[in-house]
Amino acid sequence: MTVFSAFLKVIKKNIVMIIIYTGIVIIFAGLNMQTDNTNGKFVSEKPSVLVINNDKGSEISNNFEKYLEDNCEIAEISGDEAISDALFYREICCVITIPKNFGRDTLNGKSPAPEIRSTGEGDAAFTKILMSRYIRVLNVYADDISDEKELIKSVNEAVSEKAEVEMTTKLNISSLAKASTYFNFAAYSLMSCILFIICLVLSSFNNLMIRKRTIVSSKNYKKYNFDLFMSSLTYVLAVCFFFAVLGYIMIGDTLLTVRGAMYILNMFIFSVTTLALAYFLSTFLLPKNAITGLVNVITLGSSFLCGVFVPIDFLGEGIKAIAHIFPTYWYIQNSEIITTAENLGAELPSLVSNSLILIGFTILFVICGIFVSGKKRKIA
Amino acid sequence: MFIHNFKYSLLLLLKNKQLIFWTLAFPLIMCVLFNMAFSDVTEKTGKSDPVNIAVINDDDFKSNSIYKDTLKTLGEGDDRVFNIKYVSSDKAKKLLEDDEIAGYLSVNGDDVKVTVNSTGIDETIFCYVIDEIKSDSSVIKDIGESKIEHEIKNGNMNIDYEKIYNDVSRKVLKSDVSIKNNSSDNMSDFVIEYYSLIAMACMYSGILSMTLINYKLANITSVGKRTSISPAKKGGMLLGSLSAAFLVQLFGLLLLYLMMIFYVGVDFGNNLPMIILISILGSISGLTLGIAVAVFFKMGENAKTTALIGIVMAGCFLSGMMGITMKNVIDKSIPILNRINPVAMITDGLYALYYYDSMDRFIINAVSLIIFSAVMLIISWRGLRRQRYDSI
Numbered sequence: 001m002t003v004f005s006a007f008l009k010v011i012k013k014n015i016v017m018i019i020i021y022t023g024i025v026i027i028f029a030g031l032n033m034q035t036d037n038t039n040g041k042f043v044s045e046k047p048s049v050l051v052i053n054n055d056k057g058s059e060i061s062n063n064f065e066k067y068l069e070d071n072c073e074i075a076e077i078s079g080d081e082a083i084s085d086a087l088f089y090r091e092i093c094c095v096i097t098i099p100k101n102f103g104r105d106t107l108n109g110k111s112p113a114p115e116i117r118s119t120g121e122g123d124a125a126f127t128k129i130l131m132s133r134y135i136r137v138l139n140v141y142a143d144d145i146s147d148e149k150e151l152i153k154s155v156n157e158a159v160s161e162k163a164e165v166e167m168t169t170k171l172n173i174s175s176l177a178k179a180s181t182y183f184n185f186a187a188y189s190l191m192s193c194i195l196f197i198i199c200l201v202l203s204s205f206n207n208l209m210i211r212k213r214t215i216v217s218s219k220n221y222k223k224y225n226f227d228l229f230m231s232s233l234t235y236v237l238a239v240c241f242f243f244a245v246l247g248y249i250m251i252g253d254t255l256l257t258v259r260g261a262m263y264i265l266n267m268f269i270f271s272v273t274t275l276a277l278a279y280f281l282s283t284f285l286l287p288k289n290a291i292t293g294l295v296n297v298i299t300l301g302s303s304f305l306c307g308v309f310v311p312i313d314f315l316g317e318g319i320k321a322i323a324h325i326f327p328t329y330w331y332i333q334n335s336e337i338i339t340t341a342e343n344l345g346a347e348l349p350s351l352v353s354n355s356l357i358l359i360g361f362t363i364l365f366v367i368c369g370i371f372v373s374g375k376k377r378k379i380a
Numbered sequence: 381m382f383i384h385n386f387k388y389s390l391l392l393l394l395k396n397k398q399l400i401f402w403t404l405a406f407p408l409i410m411c412v413l414f415n416m417a418f419s420d421v422t423e424k425t426g427k428s429d430p431v432n433i434a435v436i437n438d439d440d441f442k443s444n445s446i447y448k449d450t451l452k453t454l455g456e457g458d459d460r461v462f463n464i465k466y467v468s469s470d471k472a473k474k475l476l477e478d479d480e481i482a483g484y485l486s487v488n489g490d491d492v493k494v495t496v497n498s499t500g501i502d503e504t505i506f507c508y509v510i511d512e513i514k515s516d517s518s519v520i521k522d523i524g525e526s527k528i529e530h531e532i533k534n535g536n537m538n539i540d541y542e543k544i545y546n547d548v549s550r551k552v553l554k555s556d557v558s559i560k561n562n563s564s565d566n567m568s569d570f571v572i573e574y575y576s577l578i579a580m581a582c583m584y585s586g587i588l589s590m591t592l593i594n595y596k597l598a599n600i601t602s603v604g605k606r607t608s609i610s611p612a613k614k615g616g617m618l619l620g621s622l623s624a625a626f627l628v629q630l631f632g633l634l635l636l637y638l639m640m641i642f643y644v645g646v647d648f649g650n651n652l653p654m655i656i657l658i659s660i661l662g663s664i665s666g667l668t669l670g671i672a673v674a675v676f677f678k679m680g681e682n683a684k685t686t687a688l689i690g691i692v693m694a695g696c697f698l699s700g701m702m703g704i705t706m707k708n709v710i711d712k713s714i715p716i717l718n719r720i721n722p723v724a725m726i727t728d729g730l731y732a733l734y735y736y737d738s739m740d741r742f743i744i745n746a747v748s749l750i751i752f753s754a755v756m757l758i759i760s761w762r763g764l765r766r767q768r769y770d771s772i
Binding site for chain 2: 111119
């Protein structure tokens with residue numbers, strides 16, 4: 001109990017740090033979870049655009065605007081600076097300007113060009129495809145039809161043609177994407193909370209003077225180590241439980257399914273590996289400030305390189321190869337499999353092998369920790 | 381007294397490994413990590429890659445000239461929309477299962493079907509292009525029929541149907557669409573990550589000033605006790621110490637800039653004097669924040685360092701270091717948060733230099749940093765003045 005009390009004291013002292021890291025995961029995950037349910041039905045990805053119609057009086061221009069409204073998410077932003085910021089930060093992918101006299105020039109066969117300011121990325125290219133489709137049909141019909149209403153009717157009929165779309169997946173993609181976002185980002189916060197606290201606690205207990213006092217005390221050595229281990233494990237379990245409850249609040253019922261249980265199990269295995277890493281780091285008897293630096297480098301470094309902050313598919317092959325040396329990579333791999341696997345049973349071997357690698361890391365860290373602490377004891 | 385304090389403060393800072401780590405090494409390590417993580421991301425998101433699709437190459441598809449010709453055009457050239465594989469039905473299913481394609485197309489007479497596995501942007505582009513071909517096909521049919529009707533009305537009974545359809549097809553499929561592109565060249569949002577890293581490095585100068593101020597506080601160090609009772613002018617001593625911290629900080633920033641410009645190739649725009657100005661103001665803000673933390677946080681030296689690092693990291697998070705959109709979200713939803721966040725002010729100042737032609741936004745950020753530093757200094761000065769000890 002003495003050991004556990006000391007443990008709680010260190011946690012209490014560093015509660016601000018824990019709150020900061022937990023707050024970060026709540027804000028980040030919360031912001032990335034605002035998508036709708038699709039439940040196995042194909043719903044077009046609608047690019048977010050801003051439309052500036054400078055030809056409000058024309059029915060042709062208004063119909064073009066309506067076509068864009070039907071096929072895109074229309075953003076409501078006013079002010080030049082706010083629009084420029086929204087474009088830079090990818091809140092919108094394009095600013096489409098319908099020029100003055102667009103309708104009249106179309107009827108006169110002048111083929112007027114709308115203006116576009118874009119990010120130049122995939123969704124902007126898609127918006128251009130959308131615009132091109134409408135404008136081509138409009139210009140082609142405008143050569144043969146001079147009546148505005150008839151022209152609009154023909155254009156609308158042509159652009160409403162849709163091919164049949166079949167979606168093979170039966171997964172609730174958006175809901176699983178939310179869970180994936182949450183659990184991927186949780187790796188950073190979880191690792192920070194566990195490494196920081198456990199390293200501080202174990203370093204305090206490993207302090208030479210305290211260690212000497214413990215050795216000469218009446219407390220059984222095995223009982224002391226067992227208490228220390230149980231206290232650490234209790235803390236890890238508490239953190240895992242807290243993140244699971246937080247996940248349920250943010251994601252909802254998805255966490256009560258088999259996939260949800262697997263996300264939590266994956267998180268628990270990763271937490272135990274992190275605990276072992278904390279044990280290993282604490283054996284170096286580093287000063288407290290050095291621990292802060294080391295924990296920051298390890299957590300941020302592995303998060304950037306293993307797909308926590310940046311989707312793993314976007315990372316280069318060389319970086320992915322380097323990422324294999326971090327436990328975070330295997331945790332993210334499992335998370336991705338749980339998110340995307342149509343049939344979890346078929347992917348079970350991959351999930352188990354990734355988990356075994358995490359357990360392998362745990363054993364490696366413990367062995368290295370025992371080796372280093374043995375060396376340090378001899379030096380002492 | 382100024383020179384004496386400057387010299388010994390400099391020695392003290394340079395001999396402290398922990399300080400050297402946070403102010404010099406940590407930003408450089410982060411810069412290397414950013415470069416490793418983002419070098420491929422900027423390539424992959426900076427341009428729209430062709431979408432991988434498959435087409436079931438059966439007799440129905442081969443006999444449908446509109447789909448065949450249009451897809452052939454869309455799959456050719458450097459700016460092609462699709463990478464197309466012409467395969468059997470089974471092979472198409474296998475490719476989709478293995479995630480090698482976004483979807484596949486099957487043609488059955490006039491009916492076309494797109495099969496996809498997800499609802500991403502690639503799948504949407506695929507579906508829309510097929511919709512577009514379908515509507516082109518409908519336009520060709522519609523205009524062709526009206527032209528034939530027109531010929532019949534005019535009493536022409538020798539109608540060349542094929543010629544009419546070919547003419548209309550050519551007109552529809554080859555007609556150029558003109559869209560005026562007014563996009564800016566400076567659209568790389570990943571520069572924000574690097575700008576927030578510079579902002580972080582500026583704010584870590586707080587650790588330097590905090591360490592030096594701790595040496596002036598009687599309740600923290602023995603040196604502080606001696607300094608407090610000495611007749612030396614506190615203002616001169618503080619100025620000497622802070623100048624040393626500022627010099628070390630500038631050296632760290634110089635290293636970071638050199639690394640970003642020559643190793644990573646970060647684009648800072650063309651306004652070097654303003655970049656230097658915002659870095660100096662940012663560093664001063666960091667120094668003053670460090671003084672405030674040293675004065676107002678009644679805790680040990682280690683706890684103060686942890687608290688300062690926590691404050692800076694939270695500021696970095698809000699200014700977009702761990703997710704670029706975060707800064708914009710905070711700017712829009714809780715603007716006051718980034719108005720008082722010096723990390724966001726520095727990041728936004730550098731962003732304004734990179735993205736905007738006008739200097740207005742940069743000036744607002746520069747002035748905000750000056751106000752932040754002044755507020756930190758005033759409250760720290762008031763805090764320092766009040767310190768009286770009956771017993772330590």
